[in-house]
Amino acid sequence: MGIKEWLFSKLKKPLVSENVRFSYSQQEILKDISLNIKEKEIVAIIGKSGSGKSTFLKLIAGIIPKQKYGKIRIFGMPNFLGKNKVGFVPQDLSFIPDLSLMDNVRIAGLNLGVKEKDAIKRASELMKLLKLDEDMNKKPNQMSGGQKVRFNVILSLLHDPQIIILDEPFVGLDFLNRRLLWHFIGSMKRKKKSIVLTSHLLTEAQEHADRLIILKDGRVFFNGNLEKLKKKLKMNFIFEVKFSKLTKDSLDKIKKFCVYKDIKILDYYEKYFMFGLQKEKNKNILLKLFDKLKLNYKETGFREPNLDETFLKA
C-alpha cells in the first residue's frame, strides 16, 4: 500500500451510510438508515425476514442500482465508485457450474479487475485459510454444500477488498463449517478488514461480532453490543416453565398479568412458556400467580438471555 493510499484509508471511514431510504414497488423497504462501519470491525445486521437487511447490503455493494435518498460512502467516495474496495459475498452460490474451479477463479478474478495469475495465487491462499484443499480442475458441482459456500466466499475476495460484505453466509452450513467461516472472518478482521454480515444465527453473531445492528421495519432499531441491547429491552433474565395442564382461562389470565407487569412472553407452545424478565424478583411474582391459579408446573430454565431470545423481545 502506498503512502497516499494508506493516508487515504486512515482519513476516510471505510463505510458510512447517511439517511439511506429505498423503496421498491411503492413499498418503503429502508427508512433513514445511518450507519458507520469502522476498520477492523465485524458488524452483524440482524432482523426478521423482509426487514431490509439484504437490500441494505446490496445497496452498499452497488448491486441495486441506486438508493432514492441518502448517501453511501466507501472511504469517502460514493459507493458506485468504491466498488473495488468491497468484496460482496452473495447469499446464493454464484459460480459457473460448467467451468472448473480454476476457470471460475480466473473469471471471477478478471471480473474484479485482478490478473488471472494473481487471482489464482490469492485463491490458493484463501483456500488454505478456508481449508478447501480441492483439485482445481474439479467442477463446483463435485463439491459438498459446505465447500461450495466456502468457494463462493473465496470468489468474492480475490481482489483483497478492504470491506467484506457477506449476505447470510452461514445458511445451510453445519456447525463445523460455521466455526470455520467465523474463524476466517476473524482472520480477515485481524488483517484490518471491515466486515458486515447478515445472519439468522443470532447466538453465533453475538459471540463473534463486535457490533449488532437490528433492523426493524426498515429502520435501525438497535446499534451496539448485546449488553446495550439487554438494557434497552429491559430484559436480563429468561424464565421457562412447562405446565402439566393449562386451561384457556388460565392462559388468558397469564397473558393479562404479563401485560400489566411488563413481563414479556417471548414464546409459548401448548403448555410450554418462555418469559423475558427485567429483574430476578419478577420470577417470584410469576410463581405466585401460578400458585394462585392452581397450576402444576415445572421450571425448565432460569438464565441470562442469549441473542436469539433478546431478538425475540426486540
Place this chain on the structure above:
Amino acid sequence: MKEMFLSRGRKFYGYLKKDFLLLVKRRKYLYLFILLPLIIAGLFLFALNPFDYEIDVGVCDFDSSPMSTQAFSGLNGFRPVFLEEENCVDNLILMIKSGEISLGMEIGEGFSQNLENLEQSKIVVYYDNTDIAFANLISWRVDSSLEPFERGIIDSLNSQLKERVSSARSGAEFILEFNSVSGKLEEKVEEIDSDLKSIENMNTEFLVNPIWTDKRPVYNAELKKSSGIAFIFPILALFVILMLSSTSVIYDKKTGFLTRVKSSTSPMVYLFAKIVFFSVLVFAQFLIILLLFMLYGSSYSFSLLGLVELIVFIAIFDSLFGVIIGLVSNNEGIAVLFSLIIAFPLMLISGVFFPIQTLPDAVQYLGKILPLNYQILTSKSVLLFNQGIPNTWMYFAAGLFIVVWWLIKKDKFS
C-alpha cells in the same frame, strides 16, 4: 394390484397437473404460447397471402400508341408510372436499383403496328434479380397480367381469320356459279389468292404468344446466385444470436454471475463484452456461409471495412435485442419463445419467402423500418455492391442501448 394402478394413475395425473399449473401460472409462457400462433397465422392470413395487390411499374412507352397505352392501363396487379422518353431505360434501371420502383417495362417502337400485322410484339421487363422472392414472382406474374390483353388480341385475330376465310369461300362459290363471266373471274381469283396468302403468311409465334416478354435483370445474372448470402446471413444471425444472447443472460442471472458483475463494475462493460463475443460468433457464421456460397460458384468483392461494419452492426443489434429478451424473461423457455415471436415474423416479411412488393401497404411500410429488412438491405449493399452501410444503424443501436439502460435501471439485471 388395483391400488397400484390407482397410485400410478394419481402420479400420472399429478405430473400432468403440475405442467398445466406451471403453464397457467407462468403468465409470460402462457401469453407467448397464445401470441405466437396468433401472430404467425394473422400475418399469413392478412399480410402474406394477399388477393389484391398492386406493384408499381415504371413504363417507357416508345410506341406511344393507343394500343400500347391500353396494354399497360389494363395490367392486372400493376400500377403503371409512365416515364419521360429521354434516357427512359437508363432512368428506369436506376429507379429499380434505388428501390423507387420494383419493376420496369419498355415498349419498343412498332409494338402496335406488329400486333395489327398479326406479328409478335415484344415488351422488355426489367427487374431486380437480387430480390429473390420478387424475381421469382415476376417470372410468371407479368405474363399472367398481360393475359387478358393477349386474349383480346387473339379474339380479334380469330374474327379476322373467320372474316377472311369466309370471304375466300364466298369467292370460290362465286367462281363455281359464274365461271362463264371471265372478267369477274380473274378479279375474284386474285381476291381469294390474297386472302389465302395472308393466312399462309400468318406468324405462328403470334398465335402462341402475341406479346413476348423479354425479362432482363438489372444486375449481372450471376448476382442472383450470389445474392442469397445477403438474405441468409442476417436471418440466421438474427435467429442464432437472439437465442444465444438471451439464454446467455438468463444463464448469467441463474448462476449469480450477474450479481458478481454488478458488485464489481458497471453493467455496460458486461454488455460490451457480450457484443464483442457475439460479433465473433456472427463473423464465424458469416465465414461458414460465405465458404459454402463460394464453393457453389458465387464470387464477391466487398471491402473488409464494410464487412466489419456490417458484422458489428448485426452483432450489436441482435445481441442487444437478445439481452433485452434475456432481461425480461424468467427462464430459457420464455427466452426462446420470445426470440421466436420476434424472429419468425421478421423473417416472414423480410422479402425472402414472400415478395415485399405484394404485401399490404402498411406491412410494406413496416417492412422498410423493421431491423431485419434493414439488415438485409445493408448486407446487399456491402456484400453484393461493395458499398458502405448507411449511418441509420447507429440510431437502431442507440435506441436499443436506451432500452437496455432503462431495464438495468429498473433492476431487471437481478
